[in-house]
Amino acid sequence: MDKADNGKRVSKLEKESQLEKESQSEKEFQSEKEFQSDKAFRWKKRFHKIFAVLAVVLLALTFLSKSFYNYRLPVVKAALPRQGRLIFTVEGTSEFVYAHTESVYADVDGKIREILVDVGDEVKAGQTLMRVELSGAGELYDVKAGKDGIISCMGVSKGLYVSSMQNTILYVIAEKSEEWVCGLIISEEQLEHISMESVPVLELVGQNESVEGEISSIFGYESQDLQGYQVNITVRSADMPLAGKRVKITIREDSGLYDTLIPAAALCKDAVGYYVLVVQENNSVLGEGYKVHRMSVDLLGSDEAYCAVRGLPIDELVVIASTSEIADGSNVFYEGDGTR
Numbered sequence: 001m002d003k004a005d006n007g008k009r010v011s012k013l014e015k016e017s018q019l020e021k022e023s024q025s026e027k028e029f030q031s032e033k034e035f036q037s038d039k040a041f042r043w044k045k046r047f048h049k050i051f052a053v054l055a056v057v058l059l060a061l062t063f064l065s066k067s068f069y070n071y072r073l074p075v076v077k078a079a080l081p082r083q084g085r086l087i088f089t090v091e092g093t094s095e096f097v098y099a100h101t102e103s104v105y106a107d108v109d110g111k112i113r114e115i116l117v118d119v120g121d122e123v124k125a126g127q128t129l130m131r132v133e134l135s136g137a138g139e140l141y142d143v144k145a146g147k148d149g150i151i152s153c154m155g156v157s158k159g160l161y162v163s164s165m166q167n168t169i170l171y172v173i174a175e176k177s178e179e180w181v182c183g184l185i186i187s188e189e190q191l192e193h194i195s196m197e198s199v200p201v202l203e204l205v206g207q208n209e210s211v212e213g214e215i216s217s218i219f220g221y222e223s224q225d226l227q228g229y230q231v232n233i234t235v236r237s238a239d240m241p242l243a244g245k246r247v248k249i250t251i252r253e254d255s256g257l258y259d260t261l262i263p264a265a266a267l268c269k270d271a272v273g274y275y276v277l278v279v280q281e282n283n284s285v286l287g288e289g290y291k292v293h294r295m296s297v298d299l300l301g302s303d304e305a306y307c308a309v310r311g312l313p314i315d316e317l318v319v320i321a322s323t324s325e326i327a328d329g330s331n332v333f334y335e336g337d338g339t340r
Helices: 002-072
Strands: 075-079 080-094 101-105 109-113 128-134 142-143 149-153 171-176 179-186 198-204 208-209 214-222 227-236 246-263 274-284 286-297 298-301 307-308 319-322 332-336
Touching: 080 179, 080 307, 101 149, 128 171, 179 246, 198 227, 246 298, 246 319, 274 332, 319 332
Parallel strands: 075 332
Antiparallel strands: 075 319, 080 246, 101 171, 109 128, 128 142, 149 171, 179 227, 198 208, 198 246, 214 227, 246 307, 274 286, 274 319, 286 332, 298 307
């Protein structure tokens, strides 16, 4: 009986010992599993950190590379075409003279011995203006005013020989009136934008005062140094004598409405013809960018600031300035909305 009980106790102890060993092994296995799992987690976390750092470095390098690339590119300014009118301006200075004048020519041959009047003098019909010593006879001949008026110009001086055959102008006499004339010489190109209906703006030089006038005649003009057209402007002024006063003349005319106006700086020309450079998006490995492309246009007209063209879509950005030389296909840096 005692042996049997002892055997059972030994067997029970062995089972408990076995169970304890198995439990210990299970704990060790679980601990090892947890250790390995924790180790894998730490490596995974470390990998994520390394990947994040590498991603940041890569982005930084890409940004720096793109910045350096853009820094080396020509910087351009661009503008959008628009509808509008051209403004043609003709400017110049002149001097007022009397509106109605008459040139008096020599009708005898001889030498001017005496001049009795000056420019600006008011004279009466029959008044002696100068005396001429007739050739061969030695007699004095009185040159008299043919009508009332004002001496506006003297064509001779004392001691000068005059001849009826040479159409020598002795003097110019002006009618006393309230009308004055100033003139402006223009080119044939400028004449295309001026008509008898154009309205001139007249400003008296040095007086900060303006007067109203109208174009009274346009005719061909030619001299040794200049060829063109003379525009005469008549002013009616009862309050102010204008003869001899300097005047600045400005004539502005608007064109008809054009569909496409571009800044004058945008228009280029070569042996092929007129063209513009347009800014277009260009995607690359470095991201979004811009290129310029040539687009041929027809020139319809121009003024000092704008050109009217045909063949350019209204939504194309045209280059108006660049920090360095560019051509068709050039990569550029552009930053703007096309309104400048």
